[in-house]
Amino acid sequence: MMSGDFSRITARIAEKFKRRFYGRTFNCPVCHFELAVVDAGSNRLLVCPVCGVVIDIEEVYGHAVPVVLEVELYRPQPKMRIHPLATHVPIGLYPFAVLGAVLLAAGSLARPFFPAIEPLLDSAPVVADATLVLLVLSVGLSVLTFASGLWDWNRRYRRRSYRQIRLKIAFSVLFLALGGVAIALHASGAAFSAGTGLIDLGSTMSVTLAVLELALLAAGMVVIATLGHVGGTLVYGK
Ligand SMILES: [Zn+2]
Numbered sequence: 001m002m003s004g005d006f007s008r009i010t011a012r013i014a015e016k017f018k019r020r021f022y023g024r025t026f027n028c029p030v031c032h033f034e035l036a037v038v039d040a041g042s043n044r045l046l047v048c049p050v051c052g053v054v055i056d057i058e059e060v061y062g063h064a065v066p067v068v069l070e071v072e073l074y075r076p077q078p079k080m081r082i083h084p085l086a087t088h089v090p091i092g093l094y095p096f097a098v099l100g101a102v103l104l105a106a107g108s109l110a111r112p113f114f115p116a117i118e119p120l121l122d123s124a125p126v127v128a129d130a131t132l133v134l135l136v137l138s139v140g141l142s143v144l145t146f147a148s149g150l151w152d153w154n155r156r157y158r159r160r161s162y163r164q165i166r167l168k169i170a171f172s173v174l175f176l177a178l179g180g181v182a183i184a185l186h187a188s189g190a191a192f193s194a195g196t197g198l199i200d201l202g203s204t205m206s207v208t209l210a211v212l213e214l215a216l217l218a219a220g221m222v223v224i225a226t227l228g229h230v231g232g233t234l235v236y237g238k
Contacts, residue, residue, distance in 0.1 A: 007229070010228070010229050013222060013225065014226040014229040014230060021163055022036040022038075023037065023163075024038070026057070026064045028048040028050065028051060029053075029055070029067075029068050030051045030053045031048060031050050031237050033048055033050040033051070033233070034238065035066075036162075037057060038163070039163055040055075040057045044057045045057075047160060049165075049234060051237075053071050053072070054068070054070045054071065054072055081235075083145065083151070083152045087145050087231060089137075089142075090145055093137055093141075094139075094220065094221070095221070097138055098217045098220075100127050100128070100131030101213060104197060104198060104199070107121050107198060108192075108198040108201060108210075111201075124197030125196065125197035128186075128197030131186065131192075132187055139180065142175060143176065145172075149168065149172070150169075164234055165234075167226075167230055168227055168231060171223050171226055171230075175223045178220040179220055182217055182220065185213045190205065191206060191210040193206065
């Protein structure tokens with residue numbers, strides 16, 4: 001149930017990015033996948049990435065009317081869809097890295113008010129290390145996910161221009177950048193102290209950097225959820 005709520009929220013966020021990014025859209029007459037008019041190019045032809053029909057876009061009184069011409073028969077079909085499988089590794093690990101940082105922040109803030117949690121905070125350095133390992137794994141392995149996605153685009157979609165894929169490439173670069181800075185911050189020990197694993201509330205620098213790290217992690221969460229959502233539409237259609 002919670003994952004259902006989560007996917008509904010991410011779908012709504014992704015929808016916002018899509019509107020800006022895709023411009024005018026229409027639905028594939030065969031599979032109803034949402035396609036961007038700009039991807040048709042100057043010959044007004046577009047191959048649906050989901051069902052493979054070749055669509056001619058007629059402009060009728062300012063409306064984009066799709067007409068199905070034929071079906072692309074010789075479509076490279078990889079035996080193993082490595083990219084959709086590979087995405088699950090970073091998407092599966094990243095939220096736990098975010099959870100680790102959130103727990104550390106919550107512990108740091110609660111410490112002055114609840115002395116009883118002090119024994120729990122002994123494990124904060126372990127949580128801080130685990131958070132770093134999870135971050136490095138999820139962001140590091142997302143490089144492979146990104147590479148396999150480019151490979152799919154190259155072979156299966158023949159490097160054709162699709163707004164969906166452009167959005168995914170842009171967001172993948174963004175995720176790597178956000179993740180890279182978050183890893184550097186976390187590893188530096190300047191946000192979450194290298195010794196205690198907690199935020200040093202007495203230091204403005206430590207507090208500021210911890211807030212920055214949490215903001216980067218949260219932004220990464222939105223970016224990775226959008227990537228998953230748009231990727232899902234390319235696999236399962238609408
Ligand atoms: Zn289609």
